[in-house]
Amino acid sequence: PDQGSILLDKDGKRKHTRPTFSGQQIFALEKTFEQTKYLAGPERARLAYSLGMTESQVKVWFQNRRTKWRKKHAAEMATAKKKQDSETERLKGASENEEEDDDYNKPLDPNSDDEKITQLLKKHKPGGGGLLL
Numbered sequence: 001p002d003q004g005s006i007l008l009d010k011d012g013k014r015k016h017t018r019p020t021f022s023g024q025q026i027f028a029l030e031k032t033f034e035q036t037k038y039l040a041g042p043e044r045a046r047l048a049y050s051l052g053m054t055e056s057q058v059k060v061w062f063q064n065r066r067t068k069w070r071k072k073h074a075a076e077m078a079t080a081k082k083k084q085d086s087e088t089e090r091l092k093g094a095s096e097n098e099e100e101d102d103d104y105n106k107p108l109d110p111n112s113d114d115e116k117i118t119q120l121l122k123k124h125k126p127g128g129g130g131l132l133l
Helices: 023-035 041-051 055-105 114-123
Strands: 006-008 014-016
Touching: 023 041, 023 055, 041 055
Parallel strands: none
Antiparallel strands: 006 014
């Protein structure tokens, strides 16, 4: 695996290339990241040595991985919040409809005025168990 070599650009200045890590290195880094999001100096040195990487490469890999993890975690939290908010709205809407339907479900006073009957008829939902004549 290329551990990041130094090249010269067109002006002859030193130019660093991005290191490419082997599948085995990435696997070991990911496994370690699952267990701990932050590595202390000695742990970082041990991991770097065992993987044939520099401490700096391990440190930067962990920094980048934490950034990726935070973004994913934030997106998941936002999705969960949207889902919860829509469920809350749905339940709130259902309870408001139940409150509005209290009058609809009460027995009708034969002496009710026409206005009240008209409002109740507007709330009527076809197929709601009415009698067919």
